[in-house]
Amino acid sequence: MHTESTAAQATHTMLRPMRAEDLATCHAMSLHLSWPHRLVDWQFHHQVSSGWVVELEEADGTRSVAGSGMLCPVGDDYASLGLVIIRDDLQGRGLGRAMMQRLLQDAGSRNVILNATDAGRPLYEKLGFVVTDTLSQHQSTTARATPVLAAGARIRPLRQDEVPALLALDRHASGMDRSHLLVPLLDRSEVAVLEQDGQVKGVAYLREFGRGRVIGPVIASEVEDAKTLIAHWVHAYPGAYLRIDVPGRTGLKPWLEEIGLTCVDNVVSMCRGTPPAIGKTWRTYSMINQALG
Numbered sequence: 050m051h052t053e054s055t056a057a058q059a060t061h062t063m064l065r066p067m068r069a070e071d072l073a074t075c076h077a078m079s080l081h082l083s084w085p086h087r088l089v090d091w092q093f094h095h096q097v098s099s100g101w102v103v104e105l106e107e108a109d110g111t112r113s114v115a116g117s118g119m120l121c122p123v124g125d126d127y128a129s130l131g132l133v134i135i136r137d138d139l140q141g142r143g144l145g146r147a148m149m150q151r152l153l154q155d156a157g158s159r160n161v162i163l164n165a166t167d168a169g170r171p172l173y174e175k176l177g178f179v180v181t182d183t184l185s186q187h188q189s190t191t192a193r194a195t196p197v198l199a200a201g202a203r204i205r206p207l208r209q210d211e212v213p214a215l216l217a218l219d220r221h222a223s224g225m226d227r228s229h230l231l232v233p234l235l236d237r238s239e240v241a242v243l244e245q246d247g248q249v250k251g252v253a254y255l256r257e258f259g260r261g262r263v264i265g266p267v268i269a270s271e272v273e274d275a276k277t278l279i280a281h282w283v284h285a286y287p288g289a290y291l292r293i294d295v296p297g298r299t300g301l302k303p304w305l306e307e308i309g310l311t312c313v314d315n316v317v318s319m320c321r322g323t324p325p326a327i328g329k330t331w332r333t334y335s336m337i338n339q340a341l342g
Contacts, residue, residue: 060107062144064151067100067117074114075102078134085259085292086132093237094132094340097121097230101151103135103144115139118148120155121341124226127325128156130163131340145169149176153321160322164339170317178319183297184339185305185312190261190290192309194280199245204281207240207252215240215252222268222333223342224325230341241281243274253278258338261290265335275334276304283308294336298327301334 067075072095076088094100103116115136121129130152135144149172153161164184165173196204207215212235216228238256242249251269255262264282269275279301283291293310295301296318306312316339336342 060105062115062139062142063104063106064101064147065104067095067102067119069095071100071102071114071117075117075132075134078114078117078136079132081137082134087259090258091132093233094119094121097233097341099155100132101148103139103148105136105139116144116148118152119340120152120161122159122229123162123342124229126159127225128159128161129340129342130156130161133169145172146176149173160320160324162318162320162325162342164316164342165319166316170319173319173321176321178321180317181320181324182318184294184316184318184336185297185302186292186294186314186316186339187302187305187310187312188260188290188292189310190288192283192291193287194283194308196277196280196284198277202243202245202250202277204241204243204278207235207242211242211249214249218249218252218331219266219268219333221328222331223266224327225342230337234337241278243269243278243281250274251278253282253335254337255282255286259292261292262286263338264291264293266337267293267334268331269334270331272300272334275299275301275332279305279335280308283310294339295334296336299332299334 072091076091079086098119098121100119102114104112105115106112116134118133123129220226238254241253243251251274253267255264267275267278
């Protein structure tokens with residue numbers, strides 16, 4: 050893929066499929082970037098995605114992982130792309146573009162979604178991605194909120210027999226078939242259901258991730274229902290490190306700031322192809338995470 054020679058050394062880089070034994074090194078690279086992912090978070094991504102690594106071979110034959118990227122299929126029509134890292138000392142050698150081209154080749158005819166920092170956005174735009182929304186990351190250990198329930202409403206755990214209906218609801222809200230993601234996510238999540246007079250008004254996942262717990266996805270028919278579900282998890286874990294990533298179109302950013310979930314980062318959501326159709330009855334109010342959408 051690339052060879053660099055000097056009198057002192059020669060290095061060669063190549064792309065190869067990611068293996069389970071690569072994940073500890075990938076995790077270490079993400080820690081160097083101050084990303085919050087734990088090794089178990091990388092392992093989950095690897096479980097639901099296909100991945101590639103940049104392998105560096107030194108002149109003495111020593112090999113090491115120096116870059117990563119993952120592509121997660123989302124039904125037949127979409128894929129999410131993320132966890133793209135190129136080690137600092139290899140920047141500027143075209144490895145990021147090569148990784149992206151490899152992942153896009155894997156995507157085939159699928160539309161591809163991702164969330165991009167300011168640094169990554171120019172490359173993605175050159176590869177045909179366009180901005181579809183913004184995404185704000187909020188986190189805190191001091192958030193405070195109490196769910197306000199309307200008459201006849203309650204919040205309860207998800208029942209096992211409701212999983213098929215949950216997956217159908219998510220397909221409507223996200224415009225994608227995310228069953229491949231959500232079914233294994235259920236194994237590591239608590240799911241709160243907002244119900245009023247026997248009718249489901251929304252659901253919200255909560256699971257361990259990164260430095261604490263993440264709230265998402267949140268799916269609801271109205272923004273006030275989404276707020277009630279988010280407030281439920283904030284109230285249930287006082288003093289815990291909580292994180293939530295919300296699309297700009299939800300309008301939740303000011304309210305999250307009000308309850309103490311501080312905005313610490315803003316990125317843009319991008320799509321190569323046709324963006325998912327946003328549901329008219331149900332909407333997604335927070336993400337699974339930035340790499341999976």
